[in-house]
Amino acid sequence: MKINGVKGMNDILPAAVGRWQEIEQVAREVFALHGYREVRTPVVEPYALYARGVGEATDIVTKEMYVFEDKGEEKLALRPEGTAGTVRAYIEHGAHVEGPQKWFYVGPMFRRERPQKGRYRQFHQIGVEAFGIAEPDIDVEQIAMLADLFRRLGVAPVVHVNSVGDAACRPAYLEELRGWLRERAAVLCADCRERTERNPLRVLDCKVPSCQPVLAEAPRLLERLCDGCRAHFAAVRQGLDDLGVAYQVNPRLVRGLDYYVRTAYEFTSDALGSQSAVAGGGRYDGLVETLGGQPTPGIGFGMGEERLALILEAAGRPVPRTVPEVFFVSADDTGRREAMRRAAELRRAGVACDLDARGGKLARQFKQAERVGARYAVVIGGNEASSGQAKLKDMATREEAPVALSGLVARFRPTPA
RNA sequence: GUGAGUGUAGCUCAAUCGGUAGAGCACUGGACUGUGGAUCCGGGGGUUGAGGGUUCGAGCCCCUUCACUCACCCCA
Numbered sequence: 001m002k003i004n005g006v007k008g009m010n011d012i013l014p015a016a017v018g019r020w021q022e023i024e025q026v027a028r029e030v031f032a033l034h035g036y037r038e039v040r041t042p043v044v045e046p047y048a049l050y051a052r053g054v055g056e057a058t059d060i061v062t063k064e065m066y067v068f069e070d071k072g073e074e075k076l077a078l079r080p081e082g083t084a085g086t087v088r089a090y091i092e093h094g095a096h097v098e099g100p101q102k103w104f105y106v107g108p109m110f111r112r113e114r115p116q117k118g119r120y121r122q123f124h125q126i127g128v129e130a131f132g133i134a135e136p137d138i139d140v141e142q143i144a145m146l147a148d149l150f151r152r153l154g155v156a157p158v159v160h161v162n163s164v165g166d167a168a169c170r171p172a173y174l175e176e177l178r179g180w181l182r183e184r185a186a187v188l189c190a191d192c193r194e195r196t197e198r199n200p201l202r203v204l205d206c207k208v209p210s211c212q213p214v215l216a217e218a219p220r221l222l223e224r225l226c227d228g229c230r231a232h233f234a235a236v237r238q239g240l241d242d243l244g245v246a247y248q249v250n251p252r253l254v255r256g257l258d259y260y261v262r263t264a265y266e267f268t269s270d271a272l273g274s275q276s277a278v279a280g281g282g283r284y285d286g287l288v289e290t291l292g293g294q295p296t297p298g299i300g301f302g303m304g305e306e307r308l309a310l311i312l313e314a315a316g317r318p319v320p321r322t323v324p325e326v327f328f329v330s331a332d333d334t335g336r337r338e339a340m341r342r343a344a345e346l347r348r349a350g351v352a353c354d355l356d357a358r359g360g361k362l363a364r365q366f367k368q369a370e371r372v373g374a375r376y377a378v379v380i381g382g383n384e385a386s387s388g389q390a391k392l393k394d395m396a397t398r399e400e401a402p403v404a405l406s407g408l409v410a411r412f413r414p415t416p417a
Numbered sequence: 418g419u420g421a422g423u424g425u426a427g428c429u430c431a432a433u434c435g436g437u438a439g440a441g442c443a444c445u446g447g448a449c450u451g452u453g454g455a456u457c458c459g460g461g462g463g464u465u466g467a468g469g470g471u472u473c474g475a476g477c478c479c480c481u482u483c484a485c486u487c488a489c490c491c492c493a
Contacts, residue, residue: 064491081493111493113490113492115486116487119493256492273488275492275493280492280493301493302493304493308493361450363451363452365452366452366453370453370454371453377452379452395453398454
């Protein structure tokens with residue numbers, strides 16, 4: 001009986017894993033340059049953390065979370081996103097006493113949705129959270145950092161920014177919008193009528209053609225922001241302009257989770273099919289308090305690694321691959337023992353090398369050397385072992401040159417920095 | 418949860434009207450007894466996703482089921 005992997009949960013095989021390693025490596029470099037430090041939190045958290053933090057009524061909590069009882073003791077959930085767990089850890093360890101904290105995380109998230117392009121049940125996110133900074137400069141820094149990260153990877157998703165208001169101005173706007181939508185329920189699609197009650201902001205980006213002209217006239221939150229939100233948003237825009245970050249103000253940009261206030265931003269690409277967002281973030285000034293901590297402003301983003309990988313693929317960026325510098329080819333048993341010794345010697349010196357432990361015909365070993373991408377082959381048989389002189393073959397040019405076995409380490413040892 | 422599409426070798430796909438399942442790539446061996454990318458020749462590999470039905474006969478038609486893909490909802 002063959003057992004297959006779980007639906008929507010993918011294997012990342014060696015031939016593809018270089019893509020993930022590259023993404024994560026570049027992210028770590030960029031984060032380090034901006035003062036973000038890594039945090040690792042569990043993949044499992046109390047169900048209540050997400051019910052309270054992400055929002056009791058959100059799709060994520062009501063229908064997408066993997067929830068289970070831990071031997072009847074506690075209701076647990078596989079994390080559907082990274083912010084709630086990071087905030088829990090921030091509060092639990094009293095991190096606020098040491099001033100603003102800039103953290104990042106990398107790891108799998110789980111949502112039980114129907115899989116499609118760019119959406120999987122286990123997916124991988126790279127995210128950052130900045131705690132304790134209410135000022136708009138951190139919003140600017142985060143957006144610019146993300147743009148820099150993408151630039152280093154050779155892609156340039158479109159940056160959308162918006163303000164979703166806060167407790168001072170959003171509730172009044174939502175009521176105004178809801179009332180306005182109810183008056184026009186007759187000309188809106190069924191989904192929009194449903195969303196009018198459940199999540200009126202979502203109505204604004206309805207894709208149904210007949211809704212578009214109606215919604216274009218809808219009242220706009222950006223024109224009804226309170227003074228604080230208005231000033232914050234203006235400062236974010238000014239800051240992005242100062243840094244030369246190109247962006248679009250998108251009044252329809254909405255964050256899916258309850259905790260977002262003020263700045264919302266998103267990076268999108270048309271290489272992703274209908275799931276166009278590769279990264280999304282925003283400010284969550286009330287979340288830490290909601291989860292039992294001191295009132296603490298926060299802002300962060302999550303980036304989908306699978307989606308970024310799709311973008312890099314579409315951009316034709318090659319998958320990086322680690323290859324051995326030297327591949328030993330042995331002609332006989334004596335040569336093979338010598339090859340094993342020399343390989344060990346090179347490895348201790350920090351030189352990546354390999355050999356075909358099956359031995360066998362030279363042709364097969366050379367084929368294996370080629371397959372693993374070795375730059376050089378060294379042929380060793382009984383003669384070479386006793387004379388100490390072997391042949392060094394450049395796999396690309398096929399040129400051979402004599403080499404002393406005792407000089408291999410000096411020849412290939414990485415030059416100290 | 419809803420809708421559509423697709424299931425044939427490890428991968429990409431053929432198979433005429435319903436008539437004994439094939440190719441390319443990949444793998445493996447040989448041509449080539451100490452040399453990998455080309456060429457030529459050989460070899461292994463399949464319950465045609467699964468189950469049932471119609472038929473003398475089903476990869477093909479019908480039913481059921483499962484899986485995958487894309488889209489909706491929503492989101493990274």
